[in-house]
Every structure is written in structure tokens, then in C-alpha cells.
Amino acid sequence: MFSSMGLFFNNLGYTASTTVDPVGRVGGIWLLWIPTQVSVSAFVANQQVIQATVKRKDYEDWVLAAVYASPNIRLRQTLWEDLEDTAYSMTKPWLIAGDFTEISEQNERRSFIQNLQHSRSRKFTDNIHS
Structure with missing residues (x-):
């Protein structure tokens, strides 16, 4: 399935990616981009988040955190602690988006x-x- 999805996105021009594979049928994160439009450099990639710096000519660099939080409350708490640690040192604009498994x-x-x-x-x- 993932190879056919990769081909689908490649045909749309999203030829660069950072991925975290699912464990069985749970989780998995894909961060896709068009390399002629932006440069993306991941600096964290784990089962709950991919964090990456996004660069585009004539624009300020910013950071994206693509989240797919664990349904396990303890693991999810670890995610929040990691994000909070990152926030203390963050100097660039930062967008955190995704599925937080919470309301x-x-x-x-x-x-x-x-x-x-x-x-x-x-x-x-x-x-x-x-």
C-alpha cells in the first residue's frame, strides 16, 4: 500500500519526504514536499512526531511539527514533554499540527x-x- 501511495504523491510532484513507518497497523507519519518549492530538513523523527525546518527563498525559515500522538496516555505525555522542551529553545516560527488523540x-x-x-x-x- 505504501509504495502505491508513494507513487501517487510522486505523480503530484511531492518527490521528497521524511517518513516514520507504522508499527503494525498503528501510527506512521509522512511529511511530503515539492523540492523545487521548499527545502525541508527533519531534525526529529519518531513514532509521534516529525519536526523539520522549512526553508523557502525570500521567506523566513520556520519549523513544522507533524504530530500523530499515541493512544497510550503515558507515551502521549512524553510527546508533550518533548514538545515543551523544544519550545524553550525555539527561536523560529513554529507550527504544530496533526492528530493529538485528544479533545x-x-x-x-x-x-x-x-x-x-x-x-x-x-x-x-x-x-x-x-
Whole structure:
């Protein structure tokens, strides 16, 4: 499947990439770009995030963090700690985007365990603000 997807994206001009392979049927991140448009240099690539500096002529360099957070709460907490460590030293514009496997407000999900969800959504919002 991945080779056919790679061919599909190559045909669209996205001929450069950084990838983190899935483990079984879980996870996996693809960061694709058109090398004639931008230069992308990954400096972190693990099961939950690819962080890369994006460069384009006549534009300020910036950093992209493409996230696919683990469904495991402990691993997800490690991701947030790593992102927070990165934030302290970040000097460039920084965009963090992706699937965080969390919600920021109660109305995004229905659950019978409201207090647990409220606590988790508050923690997620606190992490975003941090």
C-alpha cells in the first residue's frame, strides 16, 4: 500500500519526504514536499512526531511539527514533554499540527465518564497553551 501511495504523491510532484513507518497497523507519519518549492530538513523523527525546518527563498525559515500522538496516555505525555522542551529553545516560527488523540472541549466527544474527559481535555488545553 505504501509504495502505491508513494507513487501517487510522486505523480503530484511531492518527490521528497521524511517518513516514520507504522508499527503494525498503528501510527506512521509522512511529511511530503515539492523540492523545487521548499527545502525541508527533519531534525526529529519518531513514532509521534516529525519536526523539520522549512526553508523557502525570500521567506523566513520556520519549523513544522507533524504530530500523530499515541493512544497510550503515558507515551502521549512524553510527546508533550518533548514538545515543551523544544519550545524553550525555539527561536523560529513554529507550527504544530496533526492528530493529538485528544479533545479540547467536552462537546467534541460524548462519553459516559464526564469527569475523566473534562480532566483530560483541560490537560490538553493546558498543554497547548504551554
